[in-house]
């Protein structure tokens with residue numbers, strides 16, 4: 174497949190008539206995984222903690238990735254019940270970010286369904302769009318949740334054994350799932366540094382350029 178991106182120009186200037194190369198990125202995953210928070214962080218550098226879970230929208234941002242301009246379009250999807258009705262993004266996107274939350278195993282299991290649908294779609298159309306698997310909410314790793322099963326949880330003090338970390342999905346599991354589906358894997362946090370979030374969106378563009 175030929176790249177839709179032109180060769181880099183000296184000085185990074187583009188003539189006024191040349192349309193900007195485009196890259197369409199769809200963000201998929203279960204409700205609550207942090208798709209909207211990641212999208213908003215990437216576009217505004219801000220963390221918005223409450224976002225309408227049913228709102229789906231597409232945004233565009235002119236980005237410079239490795240000194241080459243690109244019009245990056247981001248579809249922040251909001252599937253109500255998993256990837257049942259996925260045609261709208263399967264045919265639109267040139268890359269996919271599949272998001273789960275490291276503190277929620279269900280969201281990890283849910284994103285396997287997305288990876289399967291994507292793999293099936295790519296087999297069907299004999300195309301190959303890059304997929305990046307993202308474990309979001311990395312900041313939650315530092316917190317500890319009190320297990321409801323712990324007999325000492327009403328005590329003023331808590332022993333380490335009765336307060337497992339909030340992380341429910343080890344990084345190794347994310348990595349191994351990504352390997353199984355041939356995707357890149359990153360852990361990120363929408364509420365921490367912007368650079369880590371920007372990096373994964375720019376990596377998606379780089380992967381599309383490599384196609």
Ligand code: GDP
Nearest residue numbers: 204205206207208209210222224310362363364
């Ligand atoms: P979506 O349904 O996948 O779009 O999820 P949202 O972006 O609406 O986020 C769901 C909830 O997770 C919200 O309460 C967010 O504030 C929270 N959230 C999203 N990203 C992060 C993150 O990186 N860290 C933490 N601690 N919370 C997050």
Ligand code: MG
Nearest residue numbers: 208209226251
């Ligand atoms: Mg959302």
